[in-house]
Amino acid sequence: MASAPATPSVLVAGASGYTGALAARLVGRHPRFELSAVTSRSDAGRALSELYPHHRVDAVLEELDIERHGDVDAAIVAYPHGASAPVVAALREHGVRVVDLSADFRLRDRDTYAHWYGEHGAPDLFGCAIYGLSELYVEMLPDADLVANPGCFPIATLLALAPLARAGAIADVVVDVKSGVSGAGRAATARTHFVTVDENVVAYGVAGHRHAPEVDQELAVLGANVTATVQPHLLPIDQGELVSCYVTTTRAWEQAELDAVYEAWAAAHPFLEMCAAPPGVRDVRDTNICALHARADPRTGKVLVFSAIDNLWKGAASQAIQNLNLMFGYAETLGIEPR
Ligand SMILES: NC(=O)c1ccc[n+]([C@@H]2O[C@H](COP(=O)([O-])OP(=O)(O)OC[C@H]3O[C@@H](n4cnc5c(N)ncnc54)[C@H](OP(=O)(O)O)[C@@H]3O)[C@@H](O)[C@H]2O)c1
Incomplete structure (x- = not known):
């Protein structure tokens, strides 16, 4: 050094x-x-x-x-x-x-x-x-x-998925991103104009957002060779990003095992925070914190992981x-x- x-x-x-x-x-x-x-x-x-x-x-x-x-x-x-x-x-x-x-x-x-x-x-x-x-x-x-x-979507996504990727548990994943308008930078466009965004929610970058290859690259490093579906939506808020990951796992996960893996992940890193309920973007506003919540769904067999960050901060x-x-x-x- x-x-x-x-x-x-x-x-x-x-x-x-x-x-x-x-x-x-x-x-x-x-x-x-x-x-x-x-x-x-x-x-x-x-x-x-x-x-x-x-x-x-x-x-x-x-x-x-x-x-x-x-x-x-x-x-x-x-x-x-x-x-x-x-x-x-x-x-x-x-x-x-x-x-x-x-x-x-x-x-x-x-x-x-x-x-x-x-x-x-x-x-x-x-x-x-x-x-x-x-x-x-x-x-x-x-x-x-x-x-x-990293890109802001990959940050929230990779912090949400790293424990499962390292455990070899990801067979496929859908990453549903909801982002505030400041994510698009200072220059306003027709897509980010107040009148377009206010009281509205739209998907964008459908089947082709530039952050997807970055997510795939880093998931592969972690041990998950998948092609993630990454779908952003624009929300009528200025700052904040919520990523919901719907994971098809390679085997069944009990909630207690999931809790143990995620508690250990968060305990090792000062800016990761495990939440008892799904976090909102307001919970992390103006901080470097990534708030996480992981849940095993016995009905579908999937694991759902929610991750909230402030796109301008973390x-x-x-x-x-x-x-x-x-x-x-x-x-x-x-x-x-x-x-
Ligand atoms: N916004 C987010 O949430 C976010 C999150 C993660 C990563 N990023 C990345 O961080 C970088 C900055 O994002 P930002 O949202 O801060 O962007 P921004 O608000 O549009 O600011 C861009 C800055 O770059 C300068 N600049 C220099 N050369 C430029 C050029 N050729 N064209 C346009 N601007 C130029 C601009 O000032 P002048 O034009 O006056 O020189 C301005 O200061 C981007 O690469 C973005 O993808 C953004």
């Missing part, structure tokens, strides 16, 4: 966006990181507190200048996929340790990446990142220089801080404590 400076400096690139702004707030308040700069193209010159008063970050957004801004210990890059890879590559050339929030470095198969996202913007770095789901990759993160923060920005903590040798909870 590289020896960490006393207070590592952290750049947040793309801080005018939803996840970048929150990342800037969390870095700025972190006891052992220093927020060195926040960047944006279209909002350069404006204070972040002007764009997002509730984050109370006074730093002024600047246009990214790699020569100047690259003189930092670490960076969180909160760009859209495609735009991220070249910036990540430039930061890595300056020796900056990077947590990338986009999808550019999550997949490890080039053909799969090309199928879902097209040409890669930094092919030499493809496959070099550690997948930044701290609960699964805790041992590899301290040595990581490039971390691919789904993105606070997950990035958890990763940075591990990369710099701190307790994974530092600055984002569950209680």
Whole structure:
């Protein structure tokens, strides 16, 4: 593990966006990181507190200048996929340790990446990142220089399914995702316009959401070689994500055995919380917590697992801080404590 400076400096690139702004707030308040700069193209010159008063970050957004801004210990890059890879590559050339929030470095198969996202913007770095789901990759993160923060659906899904996957218990799974509108980023579209979303629920990304191959990739690492059905729905809420997993198991599960496996999983990880009843998104709002509930259904023989996260926090920005903590040798909870 590289020896960490006393207070590592952290750049947040793309801080005018939803996840970048929150990342800037969390870095700025972190006891052992220093927020060195926040960047944006279209909002350069404006204070972040002007764009997002509730984050109370006074730093002024600047246009990214790699020569100047690259003189930092670490960076969180909160760009859209495609735009991220070249910036990540430039930061890595300056020796900056990077947590990338986009999808550019999550997949490890080039053909799969090309199928879902097209040409890669930094092919030499493809496959070099550690997948930044701290609960699964805790041992590899301290040595990581490039971390691919997972997608928000995969985070909730993999934390819900990891115990069953590791037990070889998943024959097939349907992942029913319900997501708040902030998951689509700051720019409004016809699909995310208030009038479209309010008092409505719709499915989207039918039979082809980009997070599905990421779920399959990581389930395979855990021991479940399945092609998951991943179906998102857009809810008329700003933040929050509920994932309901309907698992066809390889054998029958008693509730007591399920409880024991999940209690052990949650007990080993500070941000996992087992709930006596199915959790709601409000229960985890503005936290790095993933709330879980697992139930054996004797009628169908299936196992149902429910997982709630805040897409901007555990789904993105606070997950990035958890990763940075591990990369710099701190307790994974530092600055984002569950209680
Ligand atoms: N929102 C979520 O819940 C969530 C969860 C997990 C992961 N993610 C991922 O995290 C990344 C950021 O998401 P977000 O929701 O924060 O996005 P966002 O609100 O749209 O913000 C994107 C940021 O990137 C900057 N940017 C730089 N180059 C850009 C380009 N070529 N095109 C557009 N914007 C560019 C934007 O500012 P300027 O245009 O001013 O430069 C802005 O600061 C995405 O890759 C997303 O998939 C998001």
